[in-house]
Amino acid sequence: MSSTTPAQAGSLLLMSREDNCLIARVDLKAGATVVIDGREIALPGDVRLGHKVARRDLAPGDKVLRYGAIIGTATVPVAIGAHIHTHNLESDYIPTFTLDQDGHHFIGSKAP
Template sequence: MSTPIPPSAPRLLLMAPEDNCLIARVPLVAGEALEIDGAAAVLAEDIPLGYKVARRALKAGDKVLRYGAIIGTVTADVAPGAMLHTHNLVSDYIPTYTLASDAHSFIGSTH
C-alpha cells in the first residue's frame, strides 16, 4: 500500500505555472490552514482528493486554467482557496451532466 505523503510535501499541486487553480493531493478538511502562493488561507469546505481550489480571487466570466490550458469559465466570484467545481465552473463547449441533483442535473454551457 502507498505510504503517507511526507509532511513537507505540498498538499496542493500546481500543474502548470500559469494555472489559476490548484489540485488537492490528499483529502483536505474544512478549517485546514494552507499556504497559497505565500499567503495564508483557511479552507471553508472539505476538498476531496483531486478536486480543484482557486489559486487566486476569480470573478464571474474569468477562464480557469489547468495544465496551462483553459478548462472552462467561472459563473460566480470565487475566493482564493475555495472549491472550483460544477457549482461555479462550466464548460465552454459541452454541458456537464451529473446525478448530484435532479433539479440541476443539466448544467448549462456558456455557449
C-alpha cells in the same frame, strides 16, 4: 491556540505556472490552513483528492486554467482557497450534466 489546523505540507499541486487553480493531493477539510503562493489561507470548505482549489480570487467570467489550458469559466465569485467544481464553474469544452429533482431528466450546461 489557532482555530485552524495546518494541512499536510505539499497538499496542493500546481500543474503549470499559468494556472489559477491548484489540485488537492489529499482530502482537505474545511478550516485547514494551506499555503498558496506564500499566503496562509484557511479553506472555506472541504476539498476532495484530485479536486481544484482557487489559486487567486476569481470573478464571474474569469477563465479557469489547469495544465496551462482553459478548462472552464467561473460562474460566480470564487475566493482564493475555495473549491472549484460544477457549482461555480461551467465547462468550456464539454456539457456538464446533472439529474433533475425527479432523478430522470438530464439538464446540460451550454454546449460549445
